[in-house]
Amino acid sequence: MDFADLQDRLLFAVPKKGRLNEQCLALLSGADIQFHRRSRLDIALSTNLPLALVFLPAADIASFVGKGNVDIGITGQDMVAEGGAEVEELLQLGFGKCNLSVQVPIASPFTKASELVGKRIATSFETVVGRYFDALESGLDDAGAAASLAGPAPALTAGHQRKTTINVINGSVEAACALGLADAIVDLVESGETMRAAKLHAISTVLSSQAVLICNPKKHTSNPLVETLKRRIEGVIAAQKYVLCNYNVARSSLAEAVKITPGKKAPTLSPLEDTEWVAVQAMVLKSQMADMMDRLTAIGATDILILAIHNCRVV
Numbered sequence: 001m002d003f004a005d006l007q008d009r010l011l012f013a014v015p016k017k018g019r020l021n022e023q024c025l026a027l028l029s030g031a032d033i034q035f036h037r038r039s040r041l042d043i044a045l046s047t048n049l050p051l052a053l054v055f056l057p058a059a060d061i062a063s064f065v066g067k068g069n070v071d072i073g074i075t076g077q078d079m080v081a082e083g084g085a086e087v088e089e090l091l092q093l094g095f096g097k098c099n100l101s102v103q104v105p106i107a108s109p110f111t112k113a114s115e116l117v118g119k120r121i122a123t124s125f126e127t128v129v130g131r132y133f134d135a136l137e138s139g140l141d142d143a144g145a146a147a148s149l150a151g152p153a154p155a156l157t158a159g160h161q162r163k164t165t166i167n168v169i170n171g172s173v174e175a176a177c178a179l180g181l182a183d184a185i186v187d188l189v190e191s192g193e194t195m196r197a198a199k200l201h202a203i204s205t206v207l208s209s210q211a212v213l214i215c216n217p218k219k220h221t222s223n224p225l226v227e228t229l230k231r232r233i234e235g236v237i238a239a240q241k242y243v244l245c246n247y248n249v250a251r252s253s254l255a256e257a258v259k260i261t262p263g264k265k266a267p268t269l270s271p272l273e274d275t276e277w278v279a280v281q282a283m284v285l286k287s288q289m290a291d292m293m294d295r296l297t298a299i300g301a302t303d304i305l306i307l308a309i310h311n312c313r314v315v
């Protein structure tokens with residue numbers, strides 16, 4: 001493969017391994033982005049769309065998209081914040097959810113991040129953590145410092161001599177306190193298992209993150225394929241989130257039933273042979289399915305069926 005193979009193709013970066021890789025591949029498959037990846041090659045041409053997939057470390061994707069080396073990509077919001085690149089967030093993907101948290105040894109006296117100003121912090125998130133502690137050093141409290149990350153870097157960063165030491169470690173950050181390298185760490189937490197195993201606990205959240213579809217701001221307007229991909233991926237995510245619920249209910253209970261299953265716009269009603277009854281069909285959130293079935297049963301609905309949705313386009 002050479003440069004000519006990539007011309008006129010949209011370049012779409014996906015994490016080549018790690019936490020986001022598997023769910024990204026499932027999304028590509030759900031969106032019918034077909035490709036054949038040759039062994040050891042990190043670029044794969046799509047066989048049914050004018051795009052090429054570029055398999056990169058999750059940490060590099062935001063800066064590649066920001067600089068325009070690739071057009072769109074999937075990575076974590078934490079990586080977007082750390083990369084500091086100017087990218088447009090097209091979609092939140094609902095997986096890779098975690099918090100970037102300030103953690104201290106369970107026996108430590110520190111109870112909030114602002115008490116760690118002037119101390120030693122180990123992290124692999126040098127930029128975000130640097131900005132966070134700059135904000136704390138400017139007098140903001142923990143929540144204020146976290147909120148300040150959403151905006152541009154504060155003016156004080158330029159000439160400010162940071163009192164807090166940020167030790168950058170690229171792996172096994174959770175061991176830093178036990179090894180005497182740091183008073184606290186800032187690292188990702190999902191289940192909390194890694195943190196608890198290292199006898200640490202979280203005292204503050206720097207940011208919350210999930211996987212996102214991002215694009216170079218110039219590409220969104222210039223290439224219609226970006227919008228097509230966004231819609232396809234949106235459809236796959238909605239299909240994972242919703243199920244289709246069918247049931248029969250007496251017309252006298254219909255008003256109550258509609259309150260339980262209002263659908264996206266409104267439920268679809270179909271008449272039955274028995275004119276006292278009606279069949280109802282509505283999309284419902286998978287997370288509310290069991291509760292909704294209990295409530296429908298309680299008002300006398302019968303023949304309640306839940307069907308999976310393979311793909312959809314909904315607004």
Ligand SMILES: Nc1ncnc2c1ncn2[C@@H]1O[C@H](COP(=O)(O)OP(=O)(O)OP(=O)(O)O)[C@@H](O)[C@H]1O
Nearest residue numbers: 017018019020058059076078079096097098188190
């Ligand atoms: N425990 C977790 N639960 C959910 N999402 C996570 C978790 N850990 C990381 N992530 C998300 O996945 C992204 C990539 O994390 P991962 O650990 O795979 O990256 P990496 O360390 O750069 O990759 P690798 O270890 O494969 O080199 C993170 O930036 C974050 O958005």
Ligand SMILES: O=P(O)(O)OC[C@H]1O[C@H](OP(=O)(O)OP(=O)(O)O)[C@H](O)[C@@H]1O
Nearest residue numbers: 019172187188189190191192193194195
């Ligand atoms: O709260 P938990 O569910 O335990 O997840 C948190 C851990 O997950 C991530 O590491 P990962 O396991 O991806 O390995 P890595 O450190 O090699 O990136 C992260 O860096 C934490 O160490």
